[in-house]
Amino acid sequence: MSTILIVEDEQHQRELYAMELQDEGYTVEQAANGKEAVEMVKKTKYDLVVLDIRMPEMDGIETLGKILSRDKKIPIIIYTAYSNYKSNFMTWTADAYITKSSDMKELKDKIREILAARSK
Amino acid sequence: MKLAHYYSKSYTILLLDVCAAMFLIAIITLPAGMLPPGWIRAGIVLTGLYFIARAAVLFFAKREFGASITGLQTIISNFKKGRYSVEVNGDIKNDELGVIYRDLITTGNHINDIMSSQKTEINNLRELYNNIVLSISSYFLVTNDREEVIFANESFCKKFQFDIEEIIGKKIEDLFFFVTGRIKDSLRQIIETREAIVLEKTHILSKNRISVIGDVKLSSIEIKGENQILIVIDDITSKCRKDYQISLISQISETIQRDEEIDTILYTILTGVTSGSGLGFNRAALYLFSDPDQSLAGTMAVGPDTIEEAIEIWNSIQANEYRIAAPRERRDGPAAKGKRFLEKTLSARFDLDAENVFTRALKNMENIHIYDASRDERIDDVVRELMDVNEFVIIPLVAINRPIGIIVADNKFNQVPISNDSIELLSIFAFQAAISIEGYNNIVKLKREMQKIKERQEAMIESEKLAAVGRIAAHIAHEIRNPLVTMGGYAKRIVQQAQKAPKGETIARAAEVIIKESDRLEKTLSNVMDFTKPSTFIMKFNSVNEVIEDTCSLLHNSFQEKKIGVRLSLLPALPLVKSDFNQLKQVMLNLLQNAIDETPPAGAIEIASAVEAKRIAVYVRNEGSMILEESLSQIFDPFFTTKVTGVGLGLAIVKKIIADHGGEISVRNLPERGVEFKILLPLPGQ
Numbered sequence: 048m049s050t051i052l053i054v055e056d057e058q059h060q061r062e063l064y065a066m067e068l069q070d071e072g073y074t075v076e077q078a079a080n081g082k083e084a085v086e087m088v089k090k091t092k093y094d095l096v097v098l099d100i101r102m103p104e105m106d107g108i109e110t111l112g113k114i115l116s117r118d119k120k121i122p123i124i125i126y127t128a129y130s131n132y133k134s135n136f137m138t139w140t141a142d143a144y145i146t147k148s149s150d151m152k153e154l155k156d157k158i159r160e161i162l163a164a165r166s167k
Numbered sequence: 168m169k170l171a172h173y174y175s176k177s178y179t180i181l182l183l184d185v186c187a188a189m190f191l192i193a194i195i196t197l198p199a200g201m202l203p204p205g206w207i208r209a210g211i212v213l214t215g216l217y218f219i220a221r222a223a224v225l226f227f228a229k230r231e232f233g234a235s236i237t238g239l240q241t242i243i244s245n246f247k248k249g250r251y252s253v254e255v256n257g258d259i260k261n262d263e264l265g266v267i268y269r270d271l272i273t274t275g276n277h278i279n280d281i282m283s284s285q286k287t288e289i290n291n292l293r294e295l296y297n298n299i300v301l302s303i304s305s306y307f308l309v310t311n312d313r314e315e316v317i318f319a320n321e322s323f324c325k326k327f328q329f330d331i332e333e334i335i336g337k338k339i340e341d342l343f344f345f346v347t348g349r350i351k352d353s354l355r356q357i358i359e360t361r362e363a364i365v366l367e368k369t370h371i372l373s374k375n376r377i378s379v380i381g382d383v384k385l386s387s388i389e390i391k392g393e394n395q396i397l398i399v400i401d402d403i404t405s406k407c408r409k410d411y412q413i414s415l416i417s418q419i420s421e422t423i424q425r426d427e428e429i430d431t432i433l434y435t436i437l438t439g440v441t442s443g444s445g446l447g448f449n450r451a452a453l454y455l456f457s458d459p460d461q462s463l464a465g466t467m468a469v470g471p472d473t474i475e476e477a478i479e480i481w482n483s484i485q486a487n488e489y490r491i492a493a494p495r496e497r498r499d500g501p502a503a504k505g506k507r508f509l510e511k512t513l514s515a516r517f518d519l520d521a522e523n524v525f526t527r528a529l530k531n532m533e534n535i536h537i538y539d540a541s542r543d544e545r546i547d548d549v550v551r552e553l554m555d556v557n558e559f560v561i562i563p564l565v566a567i568n569r570p571i572g573i574i575v576a577d578n579k580f581n582q583v584p585i586s587n588d589s590i591e592l593l594s595i596f597a598f599q600a601a602i603s604i605e606g607y608n609n610i611v612k613l614k615r616e617m618q619k620i621k622e623r624q625e626a627m628i629e630s631e632k633l634a635a636v637g638r639i640a641a642h643i644a645h646e647i648r649n650p651l652v653t654m655g656g657y658a659k660r661i662v663q664q665a666q667k668a669p670k671g672e673t674i675a676r677a678a679e680v681i682i683k684e685s686d687r688l689e690k691t692l693s694n695v696m697d698f699t700k701p702s703t704f705i706m707k708f709n710s711v712n713e714v715i716e717d718t719c720s721l722l723h724n725s726f727q728e729k730k731i732g733v734r735l736s737l738l739p740a741l742p743l744v745k746s747d748f749n750q751l752k753q754v755m756l757n758l759l760q761n762a763i764d765e766t767p768p769a770g771a772i773e774i775a776s777a778v779e780a781k782r783i784a785v786y787v788r789n790e791g792s793m794i795l796e797e798s799l800s801q802i803f804d805p806f807f808t809t810k811v812t813g814v815g816l817g818l819a820i821v822k823k824i825i826a827d828h829g830g831e832i833s834v835r836n837l838p839e840r841g842v843e844f845k846i847l848l849p850l851p852g853q
Contacts, residue, residue, distance in 0.1 A: 057653065059680050060653045060656070063653060063660070066660065067656065128646075129644075129645050146648075148652060148655075149655020149656050149658075149659065150659075151656065
């Protein structure tokens with residue numbers, strides 16, 4: 048079963064995502080900020096990272112760079128409330144950019160799609 | 168009978184005496200029978216002897232004194248006639264009468280000498296006096312009580328071009344137009360009261376149109392029982408003209424500086440050159456060059472149509488009054504006076520191609536002085552008919568080497584020759600007018616440009632606003648989306664779980680989250696709303712110390728929660744500041760909340776108040792981490808935040824309130840650790 052790392056500073060959201068993805072059958076680990084996420088990526092090999100942009104300590108864009116410099120192949124989905132960050136060229140290095148929505152269907156579909164492509 | 172009497176008629180009496188004696192003797196020689204009685208005879212003889220004796224005395228006396236007495240009589244009768252010079256015929260005897268005779272002759276001659284020397288002197292004086300009176304530069308005029316001229320000096324005749332023979336006996340009112348009623352009234356007054364009158368700066372206009380500004384002295388003199396009025400006129404025209412010109416120049420510059428409408432300025436200039444009774448021009452007209460149709464068009468004209476109108480106008484202004492009448496009359500419709508001149512000017516238009524004296528003055532930028540329009544070949548019939556005057560002057564209006572029009576002026580009514588002085592003055596006005604017109608045109612252009620810039624600026628502000636709205640919208644979208652996502656997600660879970668198997672605890676937890684998030688959403692929104700809505704202030708005198716204390720007690724629980732110590736060092740008797748208490752409390756609240764967030768647990772917050780450089784200073788210091796140098800300048804910008812959950816409006820609101828109070832706020836990192844905010848508020852009256 049795939050292991051997914053959720054990087055999100057807002058606890059309630061993070062927990063929500065975890066529950067939702069667990070319901071989908073994934074193993075989910077959580078990081079409350081970029082720094083934590085980078086540390087965790089160093090220790091564990093995740094199949095996919097869901098990354099928020101606006102976070103204290105280290106924001107999503109910086110975290111993205113740090114994770115990618117460690118593991119170029121790890122799929123990363125940017126999942127943010129900002130709808131206008133898509134044009135930032137750093138986000139292009141991510142595999143997907145999805146605007147947050149209470150209906151998490153788009154995120155779930157994307158995760159499924161990426162993991163399916165990986166497992167081939 | 169006195170001897171002197173005989174003497175005076177000596178020869179007659181002598182003759183009579185002899186006749187009487189002879190008659191008496193004849194009686195004695197009558198025949199005896201006819202003789203009167205003896206005593207009468209004796210009487211006749213005695214009487215005859217008396218007459219003979221008297222005749223003899225006379226005869227001898229005559230022979231002895233006759234010449235001397237006759238001489239004396241002649242001298243006395245000459246004296247009586249005022250002839251004191253005596254010529255002696257023959258010898259004078261050395262008797263007593265001769266001595267008197269000689270003395271008399273000497274005295275007579277002496278008197279004669281004195282008389283003749285005095286006469287010479289008197290003649291000299293008279294000549295001098297005549298010379299003075301006749302040639303003095305003041306104009307002398309003497310009239311009798313019937314105001315008929317009985318004397319005028321040379322200067323008077325010369326100035327007013329009268330022939331002395333011609334004006335003697337004429338009435339004063341036949342010599343002058345009474346431009347102002349003052350002279351007429353004064354003449355009447357002096358005939359009644361006999362008291363001298365001085366009329367300063369009076370405009371005098373003779374019937375043959377000689378115009379003079381003078382100080383007029385009227386005095387009454389009595390000669391041979393008849394009252395005469397002496398009128399002395401001191402000509403001060405040129406002095407007044409200088410005053411007038413200076414006053415006019417200053418008035419016109421004043422008008423120009425007042426930034427009046429161009430029409431008002433031009434009208435003022437034309438009125439100016441035609442005002443001042445007897446000083447300015449009689450008429451003036453302005454023609455402006457029109458670029459699009461390449462023509463010179465009559466634009467404005469000022470001046471009377473007839474001599475009667477001219478006198479009426481001059482009568483309404485004192486010669487020493489140089490104030491230009493406000494051109495109100497023109498605004499209320501065409502002026503009653505000079506209507507014809509104005510209409511004629513306004514309808515006049517000259518194509519620049521057509522060669523005439525006006526277009527020539529414009530094109531060559533030269534002054535043209537026409538002395539005799541009827542004979543001058545530069546004048547065509549159109550201009551001759553338009554001006555209807557022999558002498559006039561054309562001055563071009565030149566703005567930065569570019570002709571923009573002309574001014575035409577004349578003295579149609581008082582026919583004063585146009586002096587170089589007047590032309591120079593007119594040139595100055597033409598220059599002023601040109602500058603004004605040019606300035607006005609530039610202002611119009613400038614205003615048009617300014618309008619464009621303003622419109623562009625407004626567009627920019629508008630787009631800036633839109634951009635700001637965009638930024639705010641993006642921010643709000645983010646801030647609202649996060650809680651919404653959370654709420655929506657949990658709400659869905661509630662639904663899902665409720666569908667499977669109801670678990671009271673989970674549902675409660677989920678509901679709690681939803682409530683919390685919705686609270687947060689409300690707070691975000693209200694913060695944004697607070698910042699954008701215009702604040703109405705209730706300005707009263709408030710104590711800043713009280714604001715601080717109030718806020719601290721409000722935040723008491725928050726301090727305790729984090730075990731933060733608050734150190735207050737407030738200046739006692741701090742002056743009150745005019746402010747909105749609640750707004751200042753908002754400021755303190757925001758600053759202290761910030762401080763609480765930044766201060767580590769069990770840390771300290773310091774609040775101080777003071778008076779510095781006539782302003783109230785409030786310091787809020789915390790022990791939190793330093794602010795990055797590059798962030799210091801942005802810390803008060805809206806939506807700038809370093810906090811995870813902040814909207815970034817707290818300090819922006821603080822800055823706005825302080826600015827609304829005319830104060831300043833600044834921030835700096837403290838040397839060791841922590842951050843200091845400093846507020847400066849103005850004291851009333853500073």
